Amino acid sequence: MKKILIVDDDPDLQEGQKVFLEGRGYEVVTAGGMEEGLDVLKSTTPDLILVDLMMEHYDAGFVFCAKVRENPELAELPIIMQTSARDKLGFTPDSYDEKARSWMKADRILSKPVPPEDLLKTIEQYLSE
């Protein structure tokens, strides 16, 4: 069973996606913020991470990604970022070149709320690669 880590400071988004993904046959672990997420990664290695952008700080999601990538074992782990501030901040994947995207360290940036089936499709795509 594939394991997904959800890092989100909104308990409802966390809970909603958790029950949905569990219903689709995934094992889900959750964390309510950047620090908690990094803590979870010390004892668990998921197959994919879903992370929110604005948590403790407005860019906590980016900081989280960068810290995850510091660990060579997690460097290739797919990370999908979800944010409701995507358009506002201009963080669309298309608006950034290769270099900027590598700085962002996230493989995909999705706009909240992500329709469940779209989320599932994206997750499946990264897990099959």
Added chain:
Amino acid sequence: MEENLRVLVVDDEEGMREGMRRVLERSSYQVDLAENGEEAIKLLKANTYDLALIDLKMPGIDGFEVTRHINETLGHQTVVVIVSALATVEAAMEVTRQGAFDFLVKPFVPKDLKQVVERAVRQRRLILEREKYLTELASERNLSSQLINSMHEGVVVLNINREPVLMNPKAESFLSVRYKPQLNLQELSLSEEILKAIDDILESESPQGEARIRWEQVEDRMLEIRVNPYLREGKNAGVIIILDDVTRQWQAEQDKTRFISMVAHELKSPIAAIINYINIILTGMFDDQVEKIHEMMERSKIRGEALLDLIRDLLFLNQSDVGKVEKSIERLELNAVLRDQLEFFQAQADRTGITLTLEAPEDEYPVRLDRKDLDRITMNLISNGIKYNREGGSLTVVIQQDDEWVTVKICDTGIGMSDEEMKGLFAEFYRVKNPNTSGIPGTGLGLATVKRIIGEYNGSIQVDSTFGKGSTFTVSLPRA
């Protein structure tokens, strides 16, 4: 002007002197007489003459020497007419060379004298007018430079060769450059865009009156830089650069943008959570688990209500921003108000077993506030004290007073805050985020609003907190 004109007649022949005096006095000039060069110089030192009629040939100091004295020592103040019997062209030229204005040939009739004097008077009047004009010009220059130097904006003037020719003290301070002659444009460290605007204006065939405007950050200031053509008779004479400090305006705009993007985020989050639940329900995967669906709808309802609270707080904030709320300030008694409020919160406190206590030993604690404002302050703080408490904890409200201040302390035994978490506690949309607070609803506007209202009544709010032990909020309001 002519009435008071003063004329000096210098001649060694008494008959000549007296004759000229009579003629001139009849034309109402004020006349002084000197019988030789020495006496003339003495008089010229003592008085200011508009006109001097000077005999050329005198024993001792002659007419030329007196003329030289007037021109060199007195600087052209007196118009000189040489009176002489030597009526040759050479002599006339020599007289002019020596600095005299005109030449009168002896012997002459009164009419000749009058004509020469009138011409000299016209010359004198021109000199006086020119002097007056120069004085005025100097004082106007003085005025313009005082105006420019006292301006709130920085001013830099460049000539047609792009050389700074004027900088007022404000411009010196904005650009951190001291003005000196031969200052180079490069030393002003202006941006490429401004330099280009300067070139555009100077190279333009017909520079328009309009300015090129840019906002640029210069050190810790935001400057509005306006580049205007400097025109003389419709032609390019250089560039006038006006620098205006717009840092506060810029700051306010930045704050507004930041606030709006935070509002957008705070409004979107609950909607995203609700839509997410609905989407999951709509997948149909929980159709046979009604209790699961109810749970999600219950959570959606809570988020929807919280969103309403947020919108209400935002509207309140906006109203107080524009001063729309009319206040009805009255004398209120805190003991009674707080007793009522604690009673109101009793049911909520009972749910988590929190004991509410009011400690107010005196009968009256009078303050002057709008009742709605007072409710906002204390109900926010009491509500927080219950929300962020532990099960079975307590919330104690203590009222104290002295002659000037009434102080309310609201102490809880809740989760408390670390020093790090307390920073920014009163900022809009600030919420302490840690595992203990993640399930507690809040708009992030409560304490910001409380602090703002207290400020309106010249009061103060302080917080003391120990992580894991609890927090105490202390509000001081002027005693009525």
